[in-house]
Amino acid sequence: MSKEPKSQDLNEDQVLNDTNTAENETVAENEAAESDNVSDENKDATPEAENWEQKFNELNDNYLRLHADFDNYRKRTLKEKSDLLRSGSERVISGILPVVDDFERAITNLQSAEDINALKEGIDLIYNKFLSFLEKNGVKAMETNGLPFDADQHEALTMIPAPSDELKNKIIDTVVKGYTLDGKVMRFPKVVVAQ
Template structure:
């Protein structure tokens, strides 16, 4: 659509320039006959003015078109990002429930009631699958990994149990989760010093 408008504008402007040029030539020819051989500088400057005006209008149009294209790209990118992270608050509210299920599974597995364990595992898996289907992913960090402050939160430092664990993760206290590429809860870890 913009290409058609631009094409029509440039055709109209070039037709107007041609009309103006032919009228200037007629006027210039008459002036030259009156002034007998004195060259007229007005025709040349008028032509230059028209060409500059046309160039300015083309430049304005191209800038406006480019600005509009950038706006469309930016808004579509923002819309995709909004859809991707729209569930963030709800997912963050459900993370403590998921943590409670993890702790309950550990405690129930110590008991000898297998039916209770299976029931809680089914509910836990269903909740976890639902959250994963909405884009939630667990941040993969475990004991022995190098500590990176961009992906984990150190809650304390303890003396390293061995030399190879200095500056590394000793224990993961709370799991971290991300939604797409954005971390919505950093894992809380203990690092060795």
């Protein structure tokens, strides 16, 4: 009798093990089937995901190229700007050098010259040559005498009583000339205004 319950216990254990094994196999088969379904879904999603990844890579590549192009553009324009400034300075200096040469000749002749009128004439010629150079480069002297005083265009050094009613609030003398460069005031004239 004692053998029967043991064998019965063994049979029950074996049945339980067989049942568990069968359940495990069923679960494993279900999981395998689900993973096949998931992999089938992934296979379906993979072309779309690859398409998005390809679009992302294209956009990223375009962004990097655009950024590099802009950086190159910025560097190129900075270089062009500095070259323009340098060439503009060279042009101005090359225009001033003949005037400097004339001044040097005048100074050399000043020491040996006996005719003062010739020296005055020479200095006038140099002055006119320099004014001509300035005008060619867009610099013009501002006319002020006799014009009404404008605080936006003139700097009043002093105010004196007006000699006549016609000259009230008008400029009667210019102490320092003003100049414009292509219409922009480079230096405001310093003037005396009648009150």
